[in-house]
Amino acid sequence: MSYLSTTDFTEDAAFLERFGQIMRGDLELGWMDAARERPRCRPQNERRGLTFRDLDVGTYGFTDMPELIRHNRSFAPRGAALAEGLPDLQADVNRKSEVWAYNVEGYYEEAMTRQWNATTDIPWADLAGSELPEDVGKAYAQLLTFLTEVEMIATDVPAKWLGRLNADFFEVKNFIATQAMDEARHAEVFRKRALSTGFGLMRASRHNECNLKFLRDADSFAEASLTLHLQAEGMVLTMFRFSEYISPTEADKKLFRLVMQDEARHVGYGMQHLKWVLDHHPERREVIHQHLDEAENFVFGAGYATEVLEPFIILAGKGLTRERVQEGVRITSAFQLKQSEEYFERLARCGLPERRERSRLWKFVEMNRQALGAAA
């Protein structure tokens, strides 16, 4: 117990007297006159239901929320009357621009309606009848092991920050709560799929885990979001699409379509957050670049680690014979190019078009593109 009450209520005469009065029917009712706005919010679109956007009114709303949240340091929900003596919960993040994103309320509503169930929405019975050749099966099990690792840390990161955000960032807190649930479901579905292949979980990835540790230990939510939502999840989104492309069964294709939906939503939040930061605080551009410099270094090391790269080559080529490996290398190289191009494309759209010039990763992408062109 690190936080103790300043009062022992069972020994506090004034408190006990007041409690006794209320229980005898002598109500105080001071809370009934609390100063607050009294909107009667209605759905703007009845088919959509009552959304957070419909609640964007007056002091309850988010549009007019100030950049610095000085008045509320408690769990008081935004718009409620703040009573004397509310505790200072010492939120780490009290600046709107550290967390906010255009349309965050829309991403939350979308997340809530697009939840799915790893236990019942995947046709596991169909998969029970599918046997994978040993080389492809082991490669797939290794990919699933890697993805389970990724998704476990992707669950931890939003969960770690959830309680550190000021309570006034209600919509963001709810969105990252859905993200933690999404990522937990991804870890679940990849673990379940790995353990249904007959090959079990394979080898954990040192390079990948170092990258994930960098991501987890970011100094601020804004840095964590930049690397988690935009960079890591952007690249993982392309990886999920590639995994759908190379999936051996229709059930696996459905699995990857379902996880890619969630991932694309998280990337959407990341893009709209970075755009918000650059629109409102352009002076942070250099700090963002510095963080991306190191993040891209980790990504390069993790993405090109043996236990990540080789399964893709085997799955893309559909086997381990010389010809199939060559085909797998060709397809995987094209995937890597696509992955990096889409990442830089997103950054440019958010307002960082100069990232390509600065990035060592982009220079490698250019070399890779030239090598592919020469080989074609």
Place this chain on the structure above:
Amino acid sequence: MAIAFPSTAFFLALRDAMRAEQERFQRLGFFDTTFGVRVLPDAPGGPAVDHTLGFEVFDCVAVREGLDGGTLDFVLEGPLTTWREMLDVIHALGAADTAHSINTLTHFGERLRVRYDDPNGHDKLYRFAESIQQFFDLAARLEFTYPDGSRPPAREGSAT
């Protein structure tokens, strides 16, 4: 009477099939995007057939001939041969197989291409991937003909 692919009537029939599956699409969640479908002629020089499909909440709310400039999140584009191959598989199997899902056909742009201006719009193809796939899979229920008058193969195991 069989409808033609590609045509506005074909996409309106898909819309109606989607409305008949309201519960299934509601279960998949909000589906908010407007995208284009462009069917290119197999022979060079012929006209492309373009349609705009709009989705909102759980429903297909717009089917229009042509591409709505500026409002589209992305355009799925490819030759009639590829669209036909995809629809043949869907019609025969009831849904796309591993080689003919929208993501697989578009992934490297070799069969179908995804055209877009804004990566955020492009990502909607993936945010709503399962809804889009299930929308196209509804073609399994339609009776339609291709421009040469041929029909897609009957459902495997059916009496026809």
